[in-house]
Amino acid sequence: MNSPLSGLPKLAERVSSLKPSATVEMSERIRQGRAAGRKIIGLSSGDPNLATDPRIVEAAERAIRGGETHYSTPAGLPALREAIAAYEKRRSGATYDAADILVTPGGKFALLTALMGVVGPGDEVLVPEPGWVSYGPCVRLCGGKPVALAMLDRIDVQAVEAAITKQTRAIILNSPVNPTGRILPEDEIAAVVKIAEKHNLWIIFDQVYADLTYDRPVAFAQASEAGRARTLVVDSTSKTFGMTGWRLGYLAVPSGFAKQIVKFLQHSIYCVPPFIQVAGIEALRLYDEIVPRYRSMFRKRLARSVEALSKIDGIECHMSDATFYLFPKVAGDDAAIAKRWLDTLDVATLPGSSFGGPGAGHLRLSLTVSDEELETALTRIAKAGIGVPTV
Numbered sequence: 001m002n003s004p005l006s007g008l009p010k011l012a013e014r015v016s017s018l019k020p021s022a023t024v025e026m027s028e029r030i031r032q033g034r035a036a037g038r039k040i041i042g043l044s045s046g047d048p049n050l051a052t053d054p055r056i057v058e059a060a061e062r063a064i065r066g067g068e069t070h071y072s073t074p075a076g077l078p079a080l081r082e083a084i085a086a087y088e089k090r091r092s093g094a095t096y097d098a099a100d101i102l103v104t105p106g107g108k109f110a111l112l113t114a115l116m117g118v119v120g121p122g123d124e125v126l127v128p129e130p131g132w133v134s135y136g137p138c139v140r141l142c143g144g145k146p147v148a149l150a151m152l153d154r155i156d157v158q159a160v161e162a163a164i165t166k167q168t169r170a171i172i173l174n175s176p177v178n179p180t181g182r183i184l185p186e187d188e189i190a191a192v193v194k195i196a197e198k199h200n201l202w203i204i205f206d207q208v209y210a211d212l213t214y215d216r217p218v219a220f221a222q223a224s225e226a227g228r229a230r231t232l233v234v235d236s237t238s239k240t241f242g243m244t245g246w247r248l249g250y251l252a253v254p255s256g257f258a259k260q261i262v263k264f265l266q267h268s269i270y271c272v273p274p275f276i277q278v279a280g281i282e283a284l285r286l287y288d289e290i291v292p293r294y295r296s297m298f299r300k301r302l303a304r305s306v307e308a309l310s311k312i313d314g315i316e317c318h319m320s321d322a323t324f325y326l327f328p329k330v331a332g333d334d335a336a337i338a339k340r341w342l343d344t345l346d347v348a349t350l351p352g353s354s355f356g357g358p359g360a361g362h363l364r365l366s367l368t369v370s371d372e373e374l375e376t377a378l379t380r381i382a383k384a385g386i387g388v389p390t391v
């Protein structure tokens with residue numbers, strides 16, 4: 001059969017060579033499976049099962065009815081940028097002027113915007129592994145070359161130094177880490193800031209899980225003066241407020257840089273819909289009321305799942321510092337176990353190897369289903385085990 005593309009010019013290499021997103025593709029498979037009648041329990045996508053607070057929804061509704069339905073200022077509504085600067089100050093201690101904040105459609109686009117701003121053709125960017133699946137592809141979309149840096153348990157300063165070449169332009173750090181749930185300690189962040197100064201690199205610091213922490217505080221790259229000067233901060237309302245579908249995030253940049261980078265927003269999205277931004281202002285206003293509740297809910301779910309999984313032969317599971325992810329070690333082929341659980345238990349997880357080679361031998365479980373569904377999934381997993389003989 002002829003491909004629908006035969007006889008047409010070939011697609012741009014930037015798209016045809018791009019690896020599909022393992023996280024998004026799994027969500028699509030689940031959607032299709034459910035449409036066909038399967039009752040799959042989805043422990044694969046980082047989409048918290050939180051209904052957006054009704055007050056946030058009402059704020060957006062009022063804004064739509066009130067006429068916030070036009071093009072708006074590309075950098076974002078001044079009131080939202082002010083609120084984000086205050087939120088940043090409170091969490092990381094870093095001082096940002098509203099002018100240093102750019103509002104984006106989600107953290108993913110904040111990442112792409114940051115990379116568009118600092119990566120040129122052939123530039124290298126160090127990306128963490130295991131790490132979120134979109135880092136490498138976003139670097140490629142900007143014409144750059146991702147260089148994987150293994151950091152499962154720690155950042156090896158010598159390995160970072162060894163990976164740097166004349167072409168290295170930036171390093172991406174993510175803390176708390178997707179997929180491991182680890183918080184990068186302050187000394188590791190400080191060491192990276194030092195290396196970035198020495199080699200004159202940008203740091204892209206992805207902190208989208210910084211509000212879902214348990215006992216340890218997050219160390220922020222922008223907290224020190226040296227870090228603040230060369231860090232582009234990626235953040236989002238998705239995970240903190242259960243607002244993944246609203247597509248609302250931001251980028252905080254070193255002073256003076258926003259005026260340059262906003263041109264990318266002018267020529268691409270123009271702006272985030274203003275009524276969505278109004279919802280973001282309301283979400284930040286409600287932070288103290290709603291976020292601690294979400295935090296304690298995820299903490300309980302994590303602890304319960306660690307307890308249940310730890311009893312299973314061939315699984316080694318520790319409590320995460322943050323996020324709603326668990327990243328247990330499994331004594332077997334992670335991709336085969338994830339496939340078996342999906343095919344035979346209707347429980348969707350992701351193999352650790354989807355997050356890069358150093359993630360192999362692990363599974364990522366996203367505890368973003370109801371407590372009831374989670375119990376069902378844990379019971380099925382406990383019964384089936386990892387399905388390979390262990391010694």
Ligand code: PMP
Nearest residue numbers: 106107108132178208236238249
């Ligand atoms: N960074 C990390 C580490 C993530 O896991 C995600 C999840 N999608 C994002 C950024 C972007 O999220 P969003 O675009 O929904 O804000």
Ligand code: GLU
Nearest residue numbers: 023024044045046047178
């Ligand atoms: N970040 C989430 C995840 O890792 C959502 C999907 C995505 O954007 O990759 O599952």
